[in-house]
Amino acid sequence: MSAPIKSVLVCGSGLAYEMTLAALSLNLPGDIQITALQLGGLVNRDSFYGHLTAPSAYNFFLSLGLDEPNLILNSQTNFSFGTAYESWAGHLNWTQCFHQPFPVWDNIAMHQYAVHMKAPFSAFLINSVAGLNGRFAHPPHDKNNPLSRAEYGYVFDPDDITALLRSATTSARLVRQSGVFSKLLSKNGTHYSLELDDGTLIETDFIVDCSGYDSPLSENFELGATRIAKTNKEAVTPGISLKHIKANPMGWESVVRLQRENLHLSVGLEGSISDPDYVVGIGRKLSPWKSNYLALGHAACVVEPLTPAPMMLLQRDIERLLSLFPVSSDMTVEAKEYNRLSGNDLEHCQLFQRSMFEIKNAPKSAYWNQVTNTPAPKKLERKIEQFLSRGYVTMYDLEPFHAEDWIIQHFGLGRQPERYDIYLDQLSEKQISQRLGQLSANINSMVQKMPPGDRYVQNFRRYLEKKHGV
Amino acid sequence: MKINKICILGGGTAGWMTAAGLARKFENTDMEITLVESEQIGTVGVGEATLPHIRFFNNTLGIDEAEFMRATKATFKLGIEFCDWGRVGDRYIHPFGDYGQAINHVPFYHYWNKSRLYRNTSRLDDYSYPIIAAEMGRFRFPDKDHTKIESTFGYAYQFDSSLYARFLRSYGEDKGVTRIEGKVTDIQTDPENGHITSLRTESGCVINAELFIDCSGFRGLLIEQTLKSGYEDWSKWLPCNRAIAIPTASAGKLMPFTRATARKAGWQWRIPLQHRTGNGIVYWNEYISDDEARHVLTTHLDGEPLADPNQLYFLTGKRNLFWNKNVVAIGLSAGFLEPLESTSIYLIQEGITALLELFPDNQFRASDASEYNAKMDLYFERVRDFLLLHYVATERDDSPMWNYFRNMKLPLSLEEKIKAWQTRGHIIEYEFGAFLPPSWVAVMVGQRLLPLRYDRRVDLLSQDELTAQLEAMRLEVLSAATDTTGHAAFLQSFGAAIPMDGKG
Numbered sequence: 001m002s003a004p005i006k007s008v009l010v011c012g013s014g015l016a017y018e019m020t021l022a023a024l025s026l027n028l029p030g031d032i033q034i035t036a037l038q039l040g041g042l043v044n045r046d047s048f049y050g051h052l053t054a055p056s057a058y059n060f061f062l063s064l065g066l067d068e069p070n071l072i073l074n075s076q077t078n079f080s081f082g083t084a085y086e087s088w089a090g091h092l093n094w095t096q097c098f099h100q101p102f103p104v105w106d107n108i109a110m111h112q113y114a115v116h117m118k119a120p121f122s123a124f125l126i127n128s129v130a131g132l133n134g135r136f137a138h139p140p141h142d143k144n145n146p147l148s149r150a151e152y153g154y155v156f157d158p159d160d161i162t163a164l165l166r167s168a169t170t171s172a173r174l175v176r177q178s179g180v181f182s183k184l185l186s187k188n189g190t191h192y193s194l195e196l197d198d199g200t201l202i203e204t205d206f207i208v209d210c211s212g213y214d215s216p217l218s219e220n221f222e223l224g225a226t227r228i229a230k231t232n233k234e235a236v237t238p239g240i241s242l243k244h245i246k247a248n249p250m251g252w253e254s255v256v257r258l259q260r261e262n263l264h265l266s267v268g269l270e271g272s273i274s275d276p277d278y279v280v281g282i283g284r285k286l287s288p289w290k291s292n293y294l295a296l297g298h299a300a301c302v303v304e305p306l307t308p309a310p311m312m313l314l315q316r317d318i319e320r321l322l323s324l325f326p327v328s329s330d331m332t333v334e335a336k337e338y339n340r341l342s343g344n345d346l347e348h349c350q351l352f353q354r355s356m357f358e359i360k361n362a363p364k365s366a367y368w369n370q371v372t373n374t375p376a377p378k379k380l381e382r383k384i385e386q387f388l389s390r391g392y393v394t395m396y397d398l399e400p401f402h403a404e405d406w407i408i409q410h411f412g413l414g415r416q417p418e419r420y421d422i423y424l425d426q427l428s429e430k431q432i433s434q435r436l437g438q439l440s441a442n443i444n445s446m447v448q449k450m451p452p453g454d455r456y457v458q459n460f461r462r463y464l465e466k467k468h469g470v
Numbered sequence: 471m472k473i474n475k476i477c478i479l480g481g482g483t484a485g486w487m488t489a490a491g492l493a494r495k496f497e498n499t500d501m502e503i504t505l506v507e508s509e510q511i512g513t514v515g516v517g518e519a520t521l522p523h524i525r526f527f528n529n530t531l532g533i534d535e536a537e538f539m540r541a542t543k544a545t546f547k548l549g550i551e552f553c554d555w556g557r558v559g560d561r562y563i564h565p566f567g568d569y570g571q572a573i574n575h576v577p578f579y580h581y582w583n584k585s586r587l588y589r590n591t592s593r594l595d596d597y598s599y600p601i602i603a604a605e606m607g608r609f610r611f612p613d614k615d616h617t618k619i620e621s622t623f624g625y626a627y628q629f630d631s632s633l634y635a636r637f638l639r640s641y642g643e644d645k646g647v648t649r650i651e652g653k654v655t656d657i658q659t660d661p662e663n664g665h666i667t668s669l670r671t672e673s674g675c676v677i678n679a680e681l682f683i684d685c686s687g688f689r690g691l692l693i694e695q696t697l698k699s700g701y702e703d704w705s706k707w708l709p710c711n712r713a714i715a716i717p718t719a720s721a722g723k724l725m726p727f728t729r730a731t732a733r734k735a736g737w738q739w740r741i742p743l744q745h746r747t748g749n750g751i752v753y754w755n756e757y758i759s760d761d762e763a764r765h766v767l768t769t770h771l772d773g774e775p776l777a778d779p780n781q782l783y784f785l786t787g788k789r790n791l792f793w794n795k796n797v798v799a800i801g802l803s804a805g806f807l808e809p810l811e812s813t814s815i816y817l818i819q820e821g822i823t824a825l826l827e828l829f830p831d832n833q834f835r836a837s838d839a840s841e842y843n844a845k846m847d848l849y850f851e852r853v854r855d856f857l858l859l860h861y862v863a864t865e866r867d868d869s870p871m872w873n874y875f876r877n878m879k880l881p882l883s884l885e886e887k888i889k890a891w892q893t894r895g896h897i898i899e900y901e902f903g904a905f906l907p908p909s910w911v912a913v914m915v916g917q918r919l920l921p922l923r924y925d926r927r928v929d930l931l932s933q934d935e936l937t938a939q940l941e942a943m944r945l946e947v948l949s950a951a952t953d954t955t956g957h958a959a960f961l962q963s964f965g966a967a968i969p970m971d972g973k974g
Contacts, residue, residue: 005926027574029929063575107495107530324896327923333893336886382841389837392827397901422472422829426498 002328005205009194011037011181011217012210015046015158016297016314018165020210022064023318025171028325034171035204037194038178039211045278045298046158047231047265048213049314050305051256052080052243054400055098055151060315065168066161069464075160076258078457079136079152081127083307084242085412089359089368094412095128095242096307098151099404105435111407112421113436115391121411124436126150126443128408134239136453146442147450153308155243155256157263181216184293191329192293206326207293213280215299223283225370227251227304228268228276233261241453245306249365252306259457267304269367288317288342289335296321301346306356309349312400316345341398348399351380352409358384359413384415391417471832473680474501477669479654479692480685481507483631484801484818486638487527488683491822493645494531495829503646504677506669508653518631518741518748519547519728519812521904522566522624527819531641536965541637543744543967544629546726546957548604550811553731555917557865562593562916563727564811565600567623568908570943576927578943579911583895584924585940588933594915596944599623599951604727607974608954609961619943619950626812628728628741628748650675657696665796665834666692680832683825684799688806693789693799700790701805707858707881708786709874710736710808714764715750715780718773723974726957730810733766734758734869737810740772744966747773752808757871784808788850793839798825805850810860813853816904820849845902852903855884859910863888863917888919895921 008028010020021036028034053060061071071077082097102110102124114121122128127150130136139150179196186192193203194217209217240257251268266273284301288294296317303310320341324334357371358380376384379396386392387410393403424432451459464470476492478485489505496503528538538544549565556562570578582594595601600623603609613620643649652671660667668678684692693699705711720742729740736753751767758766764779788805792798800821807813824845830838862880866872880888890896891914897907914920931939955963958973 027927027930029926031929032926322927323925325926327894327926333890333896337890337896337898385837386841389835390828392841394841395901398899419831422831423495425472426496 002330003205004328005032005326007033007035007204008206008208009035009037009202009204010208010210011039011194012212012215012297012299013038013042014044014210014212015049015162016212016299017210018162018169019064019314019318020208020296020321021174022165022169023322024208025169025174026063026065027322030173034174035202036174036176037202038176039216040178040180042212043214043278044159045212045229045280046162047277048229048280048298048302048305049158049310050308051157051254051263051265052083052155052305052308053153053311053315054308055153057154057311057315060319061154064165066164069468070164070168071154071156072259072457072461073464073468073470075156075164076260077154077156077160078256078258079453080155080241080243080256081131081136081150081152082242084131084244086244086246088245088247088356088413089361090247090363091361092359092412092414094408095122095125095131096405096408096412097125097127097131097242098153099125099127099408100149100151102404102407103149103439106423106427108421108423110439111411112391112424113432114411115417116420116424116432117436118416119436121408123440124443125408126446127152129443130447130450131242133447134241134452134454135447135450136241136456137450146439146446155258155263157258181211184217190291192291205292205329206331208321209293209295209299210297211299213298213302215295218285218293218295218299221281221283221285223281225282226270226279227282228270228273228279230266230273230276232264234264236261236454238454239452247367249363249367251367254305257453259461265305269370284346286343287335287339289331289338291335292326292329292331294321294338300342303346303349304353306353307349307401309353309400313345313349316400317342344396344398345400347377347379348396348401351377351383352401352405355380355384355409356413384410388415388417390419391421473830473832475679476501476503476681476683477677477679478503478505478683478685479669480687480801480803481505481635481639481649482685482687482801483635483815484803485683485685486635486642487815487818488685488800488822488825489642489647490531490638490645491527491826493642493647495826497645502648503642504648504650504679505642506650506652506654506671506677509651510653518743519550519628519739519809520626521812521816522626523816523819523904524626525624527822533641538637539627539961540965540967542627542629542633544627545724545742545744545961546609547626547628547728548600548609548623548726551604551727551729552860552913552916553729555732555860555864555866557918558868560916560918562912563595563598563601563604564909564912564916565598565604565623566625567598567600569594569911570597570947571619571622573939574927574930576925577907579908579915580895580925581928581931581936581940583921584928585936586920587924590937590940592940592944594911597940597947599947600625602947602951603954604725606951606954607723607725607957608951609726609957610954619946620954625726628743630743630745630748631815650677654691657692659696663795664697666696680796681830682797684797684803685801687802688784690789690799690803692797693791693794693803697794697797699794699799701785702787702790703785704787704854705785707854707878708808708861709756710752710754711784711786712755712760712763713750713752713782713784713808714760714767715748715782716767716771716778717776718747718749718771719776720745720747720973721773724958724961724970728812731770732864732866735871736763738767738770739809744961744970745968746776752810754871757869788847791839791843792821792846793842796830796834798842800825804846807850807853807857810857811853811905813857813904817849817853821846848902849904851883852900852905855881855887856905856909856913858884859888859913860917863914863919865918888914892919892921894923895925
């Protein structure tokens, strides 16, 4: 007989742990007891979530009880229009900005105009232009304003957000305790409970493991390559409103500008960085949900934070947990559906990241060789083939990255479609050129009016302080 | 090199929709579009009821809605009423819209599902504006204010498909489509690459083209008879293989919905138009003879027959290759799925949209065809699963056909969907396909496939709060529907082709 779920145990530490606790506390009914077990002895690898969220984080943070004013006032979180890649593969520079659907003129997508004119696509993306000029402003609702098509994410320090969530998640029914994990006990191989090293047995209906990549609770991590990483902070640099990533022969480095300091992350092959903070394996659990055990965050999968993919996956896994929170001790259906969706998301994020390495004239560096030592997946080949053939964007169901993300990436990586949309032949070269020229002029004019990102966030903060009486 | 000549073979709904779509796209170019059709052959008229997607197609063509309604004698459609599917005596409406409005970002039906398990006996339908408006025979356009319950729906049309084809013929010819009357007697192919190069009609007219669109119906004159593209037979899942259609005089109030009534060896449709009612029966000849089917159909008509019954034969399935060499099959030549959910015209529309997106040049690259075929495969499969759900979500065991479905091994995709729903009211959703989660909910709830448990997020509302919010929603829907204009009166004011007096 399957019994109702009365308790859930969340164990681990760090960002995924606090996010999961906040989400469960705010979305589960009061009769489900939530126990938070902070595990000691875990390595903090939260910088591998990549310091950048997708735009959807606005609503996600809201669902965790963190609205934007709270984030800006009580953490170093800042706004970001996306990621600027520098010297990617040694010769490519582009801005992977967050963008709403592109304009459609005469029933023809804007990017096809750029294909036809062989024009640099980034000139038609307002947040790319603004970001490279260090400008930022909130996108307005007025659809006639070119900035209305921009979207933004957040750059953040994971320790900062962890602390903020911890102080905000104060539900009376949330029991916090700490301990050191000893072993997972199984009843008939189908139901797990947990024992601490002092002999305490914690019995629960459902375990959510947020203890990271080398989770002591579970093995079965399908490993790919290994990376080392190191973070450091430095005095803030004015005029950055993008995350910057620069490739090097052994890996890459990123920097984000928070409100009061810059946050650097270096990632590379083993031996490429002196005194690294940690070693981490790129990989995944094939079935993160098994019986009454769910691995979440880095305990389920580790993706190199070259894009916002790690945060997207964490966010979507938590949202998925809420919508599939088990309704009885028989979790077969929930586990199957969760594992299917989670696997699809991971696969689609991996396609997006792997696509960044499918380049002509790629460097022969050790890092590049390691990433590309297996052939590109068929699903990615189909995407690239279609784009190169005619600028067509093949999409699969419910991909985390949108069609706009793919188009920006394809152009950024120098993929020039062989054919353009034939319906453009109904327009003259002058008409096509004027359309793009007008858009570019509107963007440049708007960007000139936008304030530098650092000044904008300072003023926004002052406004919030005044409004909230801080 | 660009393609300059397109030939469409077949002038039914699929042929003229394709011609109109292409003519609109190429209206200021030197593209030559020729449509060949024969009045000797006639057309099937794949369906008179549509899905809301049709509005997007018409809008893209720049068609004036009132003019279209008059020309095709169309009525508005808020959904499909299904009778006798879960059990004999049951009825429900699959609405083109949602149930209630989400609470705390959780879809409304989850709240109803919990209340049902706590003995709330109200129908889920009571919380759906399009259903209550449809049951009352009311209609209005959706409100643009998304906070209002009157915004929570879409609508489609019920029209005379032969009039729609005629309307689009006029549209296409105005935009330069050349129509050639004649029966095709000879098809020439290029011996080197197997591409079709020309068609010859009985009168000796030769039509050369670079791209051919096969809208020749079931026989697939180009895609199958010439190019042997193959057909995937889905009759093990959807075994009904015959239909009989008959128009009758209008009777009773003009309702804004199509009706599909389950019978012992198939199902019967009723589609109210402005000037008449379309009727028909779809059946499996294994369990009922043609004469018996005709008898079942005619004894359940509610109006005077206006013509002799028209017999149709089909095999459910889809073409292995929708696009093969320089031929693209659209309409019945591409595949056939019974019109239980009005998907025939929708599938034509998806075929046209995909063709326009992937329109080839004269190199006919394999990548264009493979992308097209992959897209269409997906659309057909997803419609198939949804149709099959109607047959398997049932308690009926009163005939060999229903017993066949009770013992059927389902496609895995459908089996998992049903299990997730029954376990906890979870819908396994997809992004690309005709039917969104509310459609799946409608059929499963309407046919007594009910979840054993509910989503725990709804427990954030207390039982009293839940009861109050449900009642408030029910009253809001009822009030909004009561304030909505009658369907016939709305049609009259919008510009009906004939007087709507006496139609309610």
